[in-house]
Amino acid sequence: MGMLRIVGLTMVLFLMGAGMAFAAEAANNDACTSCHDVTEAKYSKNMHATASCVSCHGEATEHQQDPSVLDMIDPNDPKQAETVNAGCMSCHAANQKMMFWEGSAHEAGDASCTSCHNIHTVGTETVEMDSCLSCHKDVRRDVNKFSHHPLKEGKMECSSCHDVHGTLAPALIKDADFTNELCYTCHTEKRGPYRFAHPPVEENCLSCHSAHGTNSPRLLTENLRNTCSNCHSYEHHPQIVNEDPGSRNTAMTRQASCLNCHGNIHGSNTDHHFR
Ligand code: HEC
Ligand code: HEC
Ligand code: HEC
Ligand code: HEC
Ligand code: HEC
Ligand code: HEC
Ligand code: HEC
Ligand code: HEC
Ligand code: HEC
Ligand code: HEC
Structure with missing residues (x-):
């Protein structure tokens, strides 16, 4: 066993040096495969199929002699996150996506690579x-609300908006500048520029919308009327032609949707009231 251990260690060092290249090290895996059947599809078809078992599980020296001793790295144990992650990073640190991993919300929150990645499964390496x-319960609640980005419909993913391995932006959002830049990547037409811009639209889409989901239509944070009256006093809405003269709080403005008359709410090139 001593010999195998040395070979194993050498392999790990070799792989670290060789970056992403897998080496032909079947001999090393024999120590494990004599008992673990790796001809199963989950081992042999996975991207890591030819990687050394010990690069992720550690030497497991005792275990090889007495299987009831579990002295291997257990990728499912949250307490071992740091060790597990270091193993993964020994090969993946050079990937550009990992640039901001150190100190990112997930790294600092002790999430392990394996809380989002499976290894011995095929086709679902990334879940x-x-x-x-399973961890973000508040978001689960939101994406199931009446109005939501089409996540559960499978038309986009959390990673359409987030770089979960770390970003320079707050809340791990993809664009480092500010939230609107993220929204513009898909909703280009909202960028303008408009001759008559509605200031909150240019400032932050999230002053009226939620990113994940809400119970009001169109991802509005509240119902339409409340959304507008957060900033505009509806009681003092100007009088509208053909309405009861002298009335400033007319039936029209009471009952009609603000959007009946201010339909181009994101900005207009013709009218400063966004009609
Ligand atoms: C002598 C046979 C034998 C050898 C050699 C062996 N294993 Fe195991 N291994 C077992 C058995 C049996 C179990 C199930 C043990 C249990 O559940 O108590 C097991 C369980 C495991 C588990 C699951 C542990 C868990 O927490 O559920 C891992 C991971 C593992 N082995 C990795 C390895 C690696 C890596 C090697 C090579 C370094 C290796 N084994 C060598 C027999 C072996
Ligand atoms: C790239 C990292 C990596 C490599 C290489 C690797 N494993 Fe695993 N292994 C994992 C992870 C992560 C888990 C936890 C379950 C999962 O995510 O699929 C695991 C789980 C296991 C288990 C627990 C039972 C199971 O199937 O879920 C056994 C046994 C096991 N590995 C054996 C091996 C053997 C034997 C080898 C070499 C042929 C090996 N592993 C290579 C990462 C790896
Ligand atoms: C021995 C080196 C090595 C180790 C250790 C390793 N990987 Fe990999 N991994 C690779 C290689 C090589 C690929 C093939 C694809 C590539 O080049 O990115 C790969 C592919 C992947 C992919 C799929 C990438 C894609 O393009 O879809 C994921 C996800 C991944 N690894 C995660 C992990 C995790 C999580 C761990 C730790 C449990 C781990 N890896 C450990 C070398 C390694
Ligand atoms: C919070 C969940 C989560 C964690 C934690 C996580 N990943 Fe990922 N990973 C993803 C998702 C989602 C993707 C696919 C989307 C993307 O690339 O951003 C991915 C993609 C990848 C890829 C493929 C990148 C490419 O070049 O396309 C690799 C390799 C990878 N992860 C490795 C790791 C390693 C190594 C760790 C730990 C240091 C880790 N991941 C931690 C969720 C996670
Ligand atoms: C359309 C883009 C988009 C999608 C898709 C998206 N997010 Fe977000 N997410 C954001 C933005 C923008 C913020 C920042 C919100 C803020 O500042 O109030 C955020 C914030 C978060 C936060 C931190 C604040 C909180 O609500 O707890 C978590 C966690 C989060 N998202 C997880 C997820 C998960 C999990 C998914 C997939 C189910 C997902 N996000 C899908 C854009 C998105
Ligand atoms: C193992 C649990 C776990 C899993 C799985 C997980 N996260 Fe996280 N996530 C955390 C922890 C812990 C934090 C840091 C503490 C916090 O801000 O809630 C975090 C933080 C975040 C943040 C930043 C929140 C902020 O306010 O800065 C976002 C966004 C996020 N996660 C998205 C995701 C996405 C998308 C996935 C799936 C690809 C995912 N998470 C999977 C545990 C997890
Ligand atoms: C990765 C692309 C993508 C990004 C980034 C994105 N969206 Fe979306 N958005 C979509 C898709 C796809 C739909 C659904 C369109 C449909 O069903 O016709 C949608 C729908 C919407 C809707 C209408 C919802 C409804 O019920 O009709 C609003 C409002 C919205 N997005 C706002 C935002 C905001 C605000 C941001 C930035 C935080 C953002 N989006 C970022 C792709 C994106
Ligand atoms: C002042 C509040 C407000 C702000 C800020 C705002 N929106 Fe909206 N948005 C609305 C309202 C109200 C609707 C509903 C329009 C309707 O039902 O016809 C809407 C609808 C939408 C829709 C779906 C219908 C359509 O017009 O395509 C998208 C997509 C959207 N907004 C994206 C954005 C983006 C991206 C931003 C930031 C650049 C943004 N919104 C900023 C109020 C706002
Ligand atoms: C976050 C604050 C905010 C929200 C929410 C908001 N607005 Fe505005 N709105 C403004 C600001 C600031 C101006 C510019 C005021 C000015 O120029 O006097 C403005 C201007 C306007 C104008 C043009 C006024 C003029 O004299 O040119 C109209 C019409 C308007 N908003 C309608 C709406 C409607 C309808 C809603 C709800 C869908 C809404 N706003 C939601 C902040 C907001
Ligand atoms: C029946 C059509 C109509 C409806 C409904 C309506 N408005 Fe207006 N709104 C107008 C007209 C017309 C003007 C311009 C009046 C003028 O020229 O002085 C105006 C002006 C405004 C202004 C600019 C105020 C100012 O002092 O110049 C704001 C802000 C505004 N509306 C917000 C709203 C909000 C919020 C709602 C929904 C609660 C709403 N409007 C509903 C027709 C309407």
Whole structure:
């Protein structure tokens, strides 16, 4: 066993040096595969199929002699996150996506790479949504609300907006500048520039919308009327032609949707009241 251990260690060092290249090290895995059947699809078809078992599980020296001793790295144990992550990073640190991993919300929050990535499964090496929502219960509640980005419909993923391995932006959002830049990547037409811009639209889409989901239509944070009256006093709405003269709080403005008359709410090139 001593010999195998040395070979194993050498392999790890070799792989670290060789970056992403897998080496032909079947001999090393024999120590494990004599008992673990790796001809199963989950081992042999996975991207890591030819990687050394010990690069992720550690040497497991005792275990090889007495299987009831579990002295291996257990990728599912949250307490071992740091060790597990270091193993993964020994090969993946050079990936550009990992640039801001150190100190990121997930690294600091002790999430391990394996809380989102499976290894011995094929086709689901990266699990989104389900794994995300198992930890982020508040987001689970939101994405199930009446109005939501089409996440559960499978038309986009959490990672359409988030770089979960770390970003320079707050809340791990993809664009480092500010939230609107993220929204513009898909909703280009909202960028303008408009001759008559509505200031909150340019400042922050999230002053009226939620990113994940709400119970008001169109991802509005509240119903339409409340959304507007957060900033505009509806009681003092100007009089509208053909309405009861002298009335400033007319039936029209009471009952009609603000959007009947201010339909181009994101900005207009013709009218400063966004009609
Ligand atoms: C002598 C046979 C034998 C050898 C050699 C062996 N294992 Fe195991 N291994 C077992 C058995 C049996 C179990 C199930 C043990 C249990 O559940 O108590 C097991 C369980 C495991 C588990 C799951 C542990 C858990 O927490 O559920 C891992 C991971 C593992 N082995 C990795 C390895 C690695 C890596 C090697 C090579 C370094 C290796 N094994 C070598 C027999 C072996
Ligand atoms: C790239 C990292 C990596 C490599 C290489 C790797 N494993 Fe695993 N292994 C994991 C992770 C992560 C888990 C936890 C379950 C999962 O995510 O699929 C695991 C779980 C296991 C288990 C627990 C039972 C199971 O199937 O879920 C056994 C046994 C096991 N590995 C054996 C091996 C053996 C034997 C090798 C070499 C042929 C090996 N592993 C190579 C990362 C790895
Ligand atoms: C021995 C080196 C090595 C180790 C250790 C390793 N990987 Fe990999 N991993 C690779 C290689 C090589 C690929 C093939 C694809 C590539 O080049 O990115 C890969 C692919 C992946 C992919 C799929 C990438 C894609 O393009 O879809 C994920 C996810 C991944 N690894 C996560 C992990 C995690 C999580 C761990 C730790 C449990 C881990 N890896 C440990 C070398 C390694
Ligand atoms: C919070 C969940 C989560 C954690 C934690 C996580 N990943 Fe990922 N990973 C993802 C998702 C989602 C993707 C696919 C979307 C993307 O690339 O951003 C991905 C993609 C990848 C890829 C493929 C990148 C490419 O080049 O396309 C690799 C490799 C990878 N992860 C490795 C790791 C490693 C190593 C760790 C730990 C240091 C880790 N991941 C931690 C969720 C996670
Ligand atoms: C359309 C883009 C978008 C999508 C898709 C998206 N997010 Fe977000 N997420 C954001 C933005 C923007 C913020 C910042 C919100 C703020 O500042 O109030 C955020 C904030 C967060 C936060 C921190 C604040 C909180 O609500 O707890 C978490 C956690 C989060 N998102 C997880 C997820 C998960 C999990 C998914 C997939 C189910 C997801 N997000 C999908 C854009 C998105
Ligand atoms: C193992 C649990 C776990 C899993 C799985 C997980 N996260 Fe997280 N996430 C955390 C922890 C812990 C933090 C840091 C503490 C916090 O801000 O809530 C965090 C933080 C975040 C943040 C930043 C919140 C902020 O306010 O800065 C976002 C965004 C996020 N996660 C998205 C995701 C996405 C998307 C996925 C799936 C690809 C995912 N998470 C999977 C545990 C997890
Ligand atoms: C990755 C692309 C993408 C990004 C980034 C994105 N969205 Fe969306 N958005 C979509 C898709 C797809 C739909 C659904 C369109 C449909 O069903 O026709 C949508 C729908 C919407 C809707 C209408 C919802 C409804 O019920 O009709 C609003 C409002 C919205 N997004 C606002 C935002 C805001 C605000 C941001 C920035 C925080 C953002 N989006 C970022 C892709 C994106
Ligand atoms: C002042 C509040 C407000 C702000 C700020 C705002 N919106 Fe909206 N948005 C609305 C209202 C109200 C609707 C509903 C329009 C309707 O039902 O016809 C809407 C609808 C939408 C829709 C779906 C219908 C359509 O017009 O395509 C998208 C997408 C959208 N907004 C994206 C954005 C983006 C991106 C931003 C930031 C650049 C933003 N919104 C900023 C109020 C706002
Ligand atoms: C976050 C604050 C905020 C919200 C929410 C908001 N607005 Fe505005 N709105 C403003 C600001 C600031 C101006 C510019 C005021 C000015 O120029 O006097 C403005 C201007 C306007 C104008 C043009 C006024 C003029 O004299 O040119 C109209 C019409 C308007 N908003 C309607 C709405 C409607 C309808 C809603 C709800 C969908 C809404 N606003 C939601 C802040 C907001
Ligand atoms: C029946 C059509 C109509 C409806 C409904 C309506 N407005 Fe207006 N609104 C107008 C007209 C017309 C003007 C311009 C009046 C003028 O020229 O002085 C105006 C002006 C405004 C202004 C600019 C105020 C100012 O002092 O110049 C704001 C802000 C505004 N509306 C917000 C709203 C909000 C919020 C709602 C929903 C609660 C709403 N409007 C509903 C027709 C309407």
